[in-house]
Amino acid sequence: MHAHLVATSEKGVAWATLSARGHAAHGSRPTADNAVVRLAQAVAAVGAHRFPVVRTPALQRFLDVFGEARGLAFTDESLAADLESLGFVSSLVGATTRNTATPTVLAAGDKTNIIPAEASARLDIRILPGEDEALRAGLREVVGDGIEIREGRWWSATEAPVDAPIIGILQDAISHDDPDGVVVPYLLPASTDNKHFARLGIHGYGFVPLRVPRDFDVFAQFHAADERVPVDALHFSARVTERILRTA
Structure with missing residues (x-):
């Protein structure tokens, strides 16, 4: 998985x-x-x-x-x-x-x-x-x-619903490029601009589709001085994001 x-x-x-x-x-x-x-x-x-x-x-x-x-x-x-x-x-x-x-x-x-x-x-x-x-x-x-x-x-x-239709759309987009991929809801311990939209009653979902090597700690790269992801992970992200925007 x-x-x-x-x-x-x-x-x-x-x-x-x-x-x-x-x-x-x-x-x-x-x-x-x-x-x-x-x-x-x-x-x-x-x-x-x-x-x-x-x-x-x-x-x-x-x-x-x-x-x-x-x-x-x-x-x-x-x-x-x-x-x-x-x-x-x-x-x-x-x-x-x-x-x-x-x-x-x-x-x-x-x-x-x-x-x-x-x-x-x-x-x-x-x-x-x-x-x-x-x-x-x-x-x-x-x-x-x-x-x-x-x-x-x-x-x-x-807090947004964990079983909203958007989760299925994300799963379909991931499955096209990663048949073994499973979209898993979780709680982000940090914060984004989503908190401002939430005050307006808008449900937000944070999703960055990346497929990285097993030993690559992508979360440790956030805000680091040398923040980076592998090039093939970026290509994967672009393909999945395009599919989400086209099908959502």
Whole structure:
């Protein structure tokens, strides 16, 4: 089986800032409410936390198709190990199994001998469909008391039907050039401009038809300094895309 992934859902994207406040003081006189220490504890807690697994329709369809093709159970107990066996696809799909909050930027004092009155950390947050409030509540519990959470931009996840007629059209186009190809719905852990169309009630599907060598991690190439695909993969993509546009 050659899997050709189609994103029927996309994780939402949000930014948030954690802030801790305390009394400013000279470094020679430690305080009990050091903002840097309190923030560091909250950041470490966020980094170590794993939100619960949520089997969205897109994730479940992916697991059903791959489970049947590879003889994998994808039970709650075996999910991590079964995903790991999928090679480079495992990290992509693994990121779609749960909400995530990743600390990315830290800011505090600028003088080594001064305890600052405030310290902050920025988080990159990726949200599963319908999980906005659960994520907010979970994050609040993880960081604990004494930490302010200030939300920045917040775009909720998108979700389109996994059994829409367009999936069949994509499958027909793929089958013409790749008889062993199977179009498999999945949830994209990143975000595209589709989030703006979703606000208008438009269902979007992310599909890049590429047939690459088994050991070529095409997802790792996205946004890389030397972003590239093999030339024959580009030709395959052009043929399939032309057929989709002609038959859709």
